[in-house]
Amino acid sequence: MSSPQLRRADRVMPDDRALQFLQRGFAGRLATIGEDGYPYCLPLLYVCMDDQVFVHTTSTRGHFRSNIDREPRVCFEVDEPDQVFDYGRFECDSGLAYASVILFGRIRVVEERDVKQRFCEMLMRKYGKPDTGRPKGFFPRLDIITVYAMTVERITGKDCALPAQQWPEVDLTRTPNAKVPD
Structure with a gap:
């Protein structure tokens, strides 16, 4: 598994905040390993339930x-x-304020119909429009979707807040002795 040490310790998000962020996140990207060794990543909507991530x-x-x-x-x-x-005098002295969470674990196909039903209900609670007039809890395509459950083995979170003061008020140029060519 990838190293558990984050290079930027100053940006580490505590586990409880990382879990809260995960709960409220919109979409995630799930990466797998191809037979040829190349990573394969795709964006997916998700829900957290039973201490797992479902897609x-x-x-x-x-x-x-x-x-x-x-x-x-x-x-x-x-x-x-x-x-x-x-944050500095040159274009490369730019940063991004952000928050991110990365999970490592193992995924399995969910076979239990009742779990698939509950997943769909939670997915609609998270992403659906509340007053559409459509029947609630009825998913006629339940048998033609595949639901996956990821068991989380490790979670890491990082964030970088937008600085209260930015360049030119504060100069944090990383290469202060650099000279712009004539």
């Missing part, structure tokens, strides 16, 4: 499902960008 796809077998069947280790990422900001 779904069509039941048609494709690249994603082939990867899962061969290797259940996955990585899931959720982020929320804020603003780009200047």
Whole structure:
């Protein structure tokens, strides 16, 4: 598994905040490992339930499902960008205010129909429009979707707040002795 040490210790998000961020995140990216060793990443809507992350796809077998069947280790990422900001005199002295959470774990296909039903209900609670007049809790395509449950083995979170003062009020240029060419 990837190293548990984050290089930027000053940006580490405590686990409780990382879990809260994960709960309220909008969409995530789930990365698998292909048979050829290349990573494969796709954006997915998700819900957290039973201390796991649940996603779904069509039941048609494709690249994603082939990867899962061969290797259940996955990585899931959720982020929320804020603003780009200047901290120094040169264009490369720019940063991004953000928050992100990365999960490492193993994923499995959910076979239990009642769990798939509950997943769909929670998915609609999170993403659906409340007053559409459509019947609630009825999912006629339940048998033609594949639901996956990721068991989280490790979670890391990072954030970088938008600085109260930015360049030119504060000059944090990383290469202060650099000279602009004539």
